[in-house]
Amino acid sequence: MKPMNINMLLVAAMASVASGQSMTLLPDTYIVSDFSYDGSVAAGNMLGPYETFRWTAETGPVLLGRASLPLIGLAAGSPDISHDGTRISASIVNDTGEFLTQGVWDIKDGWTSLEQPIAPDAIITDGNMASAWGLSGDGSTVSGFYWYTGAHARPSKWNRDTGVTSLPVTAGLSARVNALSVDGSVVVGWEATPTGPWQPTVWRDEVKIRISESPGGSTAEAVSSDGNFVAGNALETTTQNRVPTLWEWDGSSYIEQRLGLLPGTPAFSGWGIAWGVSDDGSTVVGTNFYSINPGGSADGFVWTEATGLMNAMDYFALIGVDLSGIIDIRAVDAISPDGSTFAATGFHLSTGDLRTVIINTNAACIADMNGDGVLDFFDVSAFIAALTAQDASADLNDDGQFNFFDVSEFLSAFAAGCP
Numbered sequence: 001m002k003p004m005n006i007n008m009l010l011v012a013a014m015a016s017v018a019s020g021q022s023m024t025l026l027p028d029t030y031i032v033s034d035f036s037y038d039g040s041v042a043a044g045n046m047l048g049p050y051e052t053f054r055w056t057a058e059t060g061p062v063l064l065g066r067a068s069l070p071l072i073g074l075a076a077g078s079p080d081i082s083h084d085g086t087r088i089s090a091s092i093v094n095d096t097g098e099f100l101t102q103g104v105w106d107i108k109d110g111w112t113s114l115e116q117p118i119a120p121d122a123i124i125t126d127g128n129m130a131s132a133w134g135l136s137g138d139g140s141t142v143s144g145f146y147w148y149t150g151a152h153a154r155p156s157k158w159n160r161d162t163g164v165t166s167l168p169v170t171a172g173l174s175a176r177v178n179a180l181s182v183d184g185s186v187v188v189g190w191e192a193t194p195t196g197p198w199q200p201t202v203w204r205d206e207v208k209i210r211i212s213e214s215p216g217g218s219t220a221e222a223v224s225s226d227g228n229f230v231a232g233n234a235l236e237t238t239t240q241n242r243v244p245t246l247w248e249w250d251g252s253s254y255i256e257q258r259l260g261l262l263p264g265t266p267a268f269s270g271w272g273i274a275w276g277v278s279d280d281g282s283t284v285v286g287t288n289f290y291s292i293n294p295g296g297s298a299d300g301f302v303w304t305e306a307t308g309l310m311n312a313m314d315y316f317a318l319i320g321v322d323l324s325g326i327i328d329i330r331a332v333d334a335i336s337p338d339g340s341t342f343a344a345t346g347f348h349l350s351t352g353d354l355r356t357v358i359i360n361t362n363a364a365c366i367a368d369m370n371g372d373g374v375l376d377f378f379d380v381s382a383f384i385a386a387l388t389a390q391d392a393s394a395d396l397n398d399d400g401q402f403n404f405f406d407v408s409e410f411l412s413a414f415a416a417g418c419p
Contacts, residue, residue, distance in 0.1 A: 012248035022360040023321055028353040030061045032343035034080040034334055037137065039341025039360055041085030042314035042334075047354065052090040052105070054267050055358075064094035066111050068100045076100060077131035082139030083182065083225075083337065089135035089142045098122050102132040102142050102158060114142065119156065119164045121148045130156070134179040134187070137225050137337065141175035141184030155191070155203070156186055168208045175201065179223045186227025200232050200245075203255065211247050211254045218242050221286075222276045225337055229281035231274035235260060241273040244286050244303065259303045262288040262311055272301065275332065278339035285312075285332035285342060300332040300344050312344055322357050325349060329357075366396060367413035375414055 019184035022324030026032070029047040032055065036042070042055040061399035062260070068091065069075040077091030085107075092103035095113045102114040117123075118130045130146035140160055145153040153174035156168040167187070169175045175191035186203055192197035204207045204227065212218060212234040227249065234245040236258055247254035252380055261272050265288060274286035284303040288311075290296060300312035306317065312329045323329065329346040333356070336342075340362040348355045359368055369382035386394035390402045396409035 014407075019367060023323070024057065024358040024360075025348075026055070026329070026356045026358065028348075028355060030055070030356060031345055031354070032334055032356045032358065033078045034135075035336035035341055035343065036081055036085035037083035037337045038247070039336030039338070039358075042343065042358065043079040043081040043088045043090075044343075044356070045090075048100055052079045052088060052092070054081070054085075054088060054105075056085075064088070064090075064105050064111070066103060066113075068093040070125050071097050072100065074100050074127050076128065077102075077144060078133050078178075080132075080135035080179075082135060083137040084139070087135065087139035089132045091131040091144075094129075095293060098127075100128045100131060102130045102144055102146075104135075104142060104160075105165075114158055114164075117164055118146050118158065119148070119154075121154070121166075122146045123148060123151075125151050132272070133189070134177060136180040136184040137182030141180055143180050143184075143187050143189075145174070145176045154191060155187075157187055159184060165206065167203050167206060177203070178219070178221050181223055181227035182225035184222060186271060188223045188230050188232070190219040200230075200234060200247075202230060202247075209254070212245070212256060214242065216240075216242055218245075219273070220247075221274060222279060224277060224279045226279070229277050229279075230287075231253060231277035231284050233271070236260075239267040241265070241267060242273070244272045244274040244284060244288075244301070244309070246274070246277065246281065246284055246303075248281060259284060260309050262301060262309060265290055274303075276335040278335055279337045280339065283335060283339050285335045286418040287331040298330045300329040300346070302332060302342070316342075316344075319361060321361075323357065327355060327357055340400060367410060379414070 032044040034043050041350045047169040049067045050069040052064045055061045071093050079090040081088050088105040094101045094115050104112050125147040132142050132144045134143035142158045145155050148154045155175040155177045158164045173192045176189045177187045178189040180187045191201045193379045198219050200212045200218050202221040209418040214235040218233045220230050230247040236243045244259040246257045269292045270290050272288040274284045276285045282305050287298050289298045290299050297321045301308045302312050302315040312332050327346045327348050329344045332344045334343040342359045345356050369379040387402055396406045
């Protein structure tokens with residue numbers, strides 16, 4: 001490796017210091033669906049085999065196995081992760097490779113398949129017994145549904161201490177649980193109507209509450225740790241659009257706040273949905289669709305109390321993360337409970353690949369090499385010394401090499417400054 005010119009490095013690094021964020025682009029087809037409490041660990045699916053992965057900044061995405069699609073041609077559900085990042089729930093192939101069921105992955109023990117059957121009235125329908133759609137923050141409880149007599153989906157939650165609890169559902173109808181509070185006492189999702197459309201539904205201490213009515217079908221997708229904030233979508237009666245919606249518990253019922261749609265969304269056919277909400281209810285994320293077709297044109301959005309509903313590209317640029325020229329965001333799929341970290345999915349502008357970008361608004365300052373909270377000559381000197389010695393602390397892009405790309409990462413981090 002050629003020696004670096006320390007004077008040039010110093011001049012470039014110290015040219016500017018501004019408030020900083022961190023942005024990590026995941027490899028092609030790795031799609032994040034949930035975060036640990038502070039956003040330092042993520043879970044999601046790899047498109048194609050639909051295999052669950054766990055991500056940290058240190059390891060990158062690590063596949064966890066037990067993908068059902070390659071074995072039985074069936075996949076469903078959404079991987080979710082505990083607040084401490086040590087447990088993940090997902091739909092997996094059962095122990096004998098015969099059908100789809102719920103599973104829990106533990107950092108020490110790997111996968112545990114929930115079967116035997118999962119509940120006394122559970123049946124296997126076309127290779128599917130159950131699927132997982134949520135995990136409580138404490139990692140104790142998995143939510144989703146299982147199939148039961150009449151080929152209906154029964155909402156359920158499984159706890160490692162008490163086993164399966166079948167939640168109330170109207171006879172002959174299907175329902176699903178999408179997310180849980182930190183202890184699993186509040187769960188949110190949908191229940192179908194006799195004519196088919198889903199309706200946003202909450203079960204508090206196993207008591208079912210319909211929180212909105214929508215002829216076109218709507219759902220609750222996310223809940224805060226304390227169960228007091230719920231996010232999903234509901235019908236805007238003035239335009240007949242399904243719009244991102246936030247509900248807040250007032251002690252006896254959920255108060256509905258419809259968040260609107262992005263400019264240019266047509267009445268009737270356009271719609272939106274919230275996928276995540278921060279624990280304090282101040283930030284909601286999701287997708288805005290410009291046609292009835294969910295595969296059509298779309299933009300990710302971020303809503304905050306201060307800004308209202310914004311196109312995600314504009315919102316991230318506003319807070320100092322300019323993604324123009326890198327990725328065209330189509331959805332913001334997740335936000336960490338503490339509100340610090342976002343997962344956005346879109347098309348990479350250079351390759352056209354579908355990629356996830358993780359945006360941390362409270363990132364550790366990698367340019368502060370000596371850890372004193374100040375960016376100055378001593379950090380530059382420490383970085384050059386580590387780079388020359390090929391110390392792991394200087395491998396800032398985690399590719400196992402020590403070269404110009406690490407220098408570029410350091411210069412960018414130094415210019416961005418420490419939060």
